Amino acid sequence: MQTKFPKSDFHNRENASSLLTFFSEITQLKQLFRQGWLRRMGPEACETVAEHTFVTAMMAWMIAEEYFPALDSQKVLRMALLHDVGEIYAGDITPADDVSASEKYQREKAAVEKIFSRLSKGEQWLALWEEYETGASPEARLVKQVDKLEMALQAGVYESVEAINLQEFFDSAATAISDPQLIRLLDEIQTARKPTEK
Numbered sequence: 001m002q003t004k005f006p007k008s009d010f011h012n013r014e015n016a017s018s019l020l021t022f023f024s025e026i027t028q029l030k031q032l033f034r035q036g037w038l039r040r041m042g043p044e045a046c047e048t049v050a051e052h053t054f055v056t057a058m059m060a061w062m063i064a065e066e067y068f069p070a071l072d073s074q075k076v077l078r079m080a081l082l083h084d085v086g087e088i089y090a091g092d093i094t095p096a097d098d099v100s101a102s103e104k105y106q107r108e109k110a111a112v113e114k115i116f117s118r119l120s121k122g123e124q125w126l127a128l129w130e131e132y133e134t135g136a137s138p139e140a141r142l143v144k145q146v147d148k149l150e151m152a153l154q155a156g157v158y159e160s161v162e163a164i165n166l167q168e169f170f171d172s173a174a175t176a177i178s179d180p181q182l183i184r185l186l187d188e189i190q191t192a193r194k195p196t197e198k
Contacts, residue, residue, distance in 0.1 A: 018118035018119055018120075019119065021118060022115065022116075022118065022119060025088050025115055026050075026085065026088065028088045029048065029049040029050040029053065029084065029085075029087065029088060030048055030050040030051075031048065032048055032049045032050075032087060032088075032091070032092060033046045033047070033048055033049075033092070034046060034047050034048065034049060034052055034092055035091075035092040035093075035094050035096075035097075036092075036094045036096070036169070037154070037158065039094075039096065040158075040164070040166065041158060041162060041164075045158065045161070045162060047154065049084050049087050049092055052084070052150060052151075052154070053080070053081065053083070053084050055150050055153070055154075056080050056083070056143075056146060056147050056150045057077055057080035057081045059080075059146050059149065059150055059153075060076050060077065060079075060080040060142065060143050060146040061073055061076055061077040061080065063142070063146060063181075063182070063185075064076040064077075064139075064142060067181045068138075068142060068181075070138075071138055071139050071142060072139055075128075075137075075139045076139045076142060076143055078128060079128055079129075079131070079132045079139060079140060079143045080143050080146070080147075082125060082128055082129050082132070083129070083132050083143060083147065085111075085112055085115060085129065086107070086108030086109065086111040086112040086115075086129070087108070087111070088111060088115060089110075089111035089114060089115070090104075090107040090108045090110070090111045093107070093108075105133060108133075109130075109133075112126060112129050113126060116129075132144070141179075142179070144176070145176060145177045145178065145179055145182050146182070148172065148173040148176040148177055149173060149177060149182055149185060149186060149189075151169055151172070151173055152169060152170050152173035152186055152189050152190070153189055154169075155169040155170060155173075156189050156190075156192060156193050159193055159194060160193075160194050170186075170189075170190060173186060174186065
């Protein structure tokens, strides 16, 4: 996995507290490129996993507050912030990597267990991540769909800035989004697209 900078080993220091170790681990997501975009745009224009996580969390939280009042919006926010934590050690695995869904899950679960095992509320955070992964609650299913909605939004940004066609990312989002309100938002994103070269 290509990253912006060499990986720091700060979190391996023996005298670091467990919480500080966790904080130093999650900073690695600021260095890890989103690999699908990296393959299309190169490192100069590519977002990181942390950048994706921030926007996904903001979108999920605001969408829950605006359109889904019956859901626990704070849970949605926490879940969105945690959803890609496993990529710290597993990397950003994409369909192009030819890794099965079960193998991807196992790699990310092992990473999340390693990360959260040091924390006093680690089991709680692991359970929240597991709930997201399995789509076991309405909140989890919302965040999963918003994750893809954010990808479509970013594709629209890249199309505008880079003047390239990223239809495959819109197609991928469309297959993953089933909620009518989110479909409407996806349609708005697609309507706003600028014409690009095929």
